[in-house]
Amino acid sequence: MQPLQFLVPIDALEAVGGILPIAVFVLVILNMITRILQHNRHNRQLRDGDGEEAITRWLPHTLTNLGMVLLSFVYMIVAPHGGMVLSVLVVTVFIADFFGFESRKVEARSKSKDLTQPIPAVGASVFALLYAGYQSFFYVIEPLWNVII
Known part of the structure; x- marks a missing residue:
């Protein structure tokens, strides 16, 4: 008997466990796209508005x-090791985005005309994308992997 058997439908999660890393992979790509759009939006808000009050979070990026x-x-429940590594990378992206937004507010307060690129969040996203891709599409490299390992 599993400890979370009555709290989480583990059998139902195992049925969709194969598509969870693919879903995270797609969300990481969408997150990178929305980060670009949000940065352009922040620059436009800074040009059109007055200071830090003009800069707001963008709902699609937050979602x-x-x-x-x-x-x-959820993937950590299905695949503990891979899910833990993926979760650490994704939480790093989340934290980098959170503090990146706050740094945009500080830059807007300093009256600079251009906001810097969100380099830490982009870097964390690249690592999350690579690992989510590895988890999602391992079957592509599995024959070569089994020959080497």
């Missing part, structure tokens, strides 16, 4: 962040 975190946590 992709939350979706990545929740799906990676």
Whole structure:
């Protein structure tokens, strides 16, 4: 008997366990796209508005962040090792995005005309994308992997 048997429908999660890393992979790609759009939106808000009050969070980017975190946590139930690594990378992206937004507010307060690129969040996203891709598409490299290992 599993400890979470009555709290989480583990059998139902195992049925969709194969598509969870693919879903996280897709959300990471969407998150990278929405990060670009959000950065352009922040620059436009800074030009059109006055200071830090003009810069606001963008709901699609926030939703992709939350979706990545929740799906990676669900994947951790199905595949503990891979899910833990993926969750750490995705939470790193979440934290980098959170503090990146706050740094945009500070840059807007300093009256600079251009906001810097969200380099830490992009870097964390690349690592999350690579690992989610590895978890999602391992079957592509599995024959070569089995020959070597």
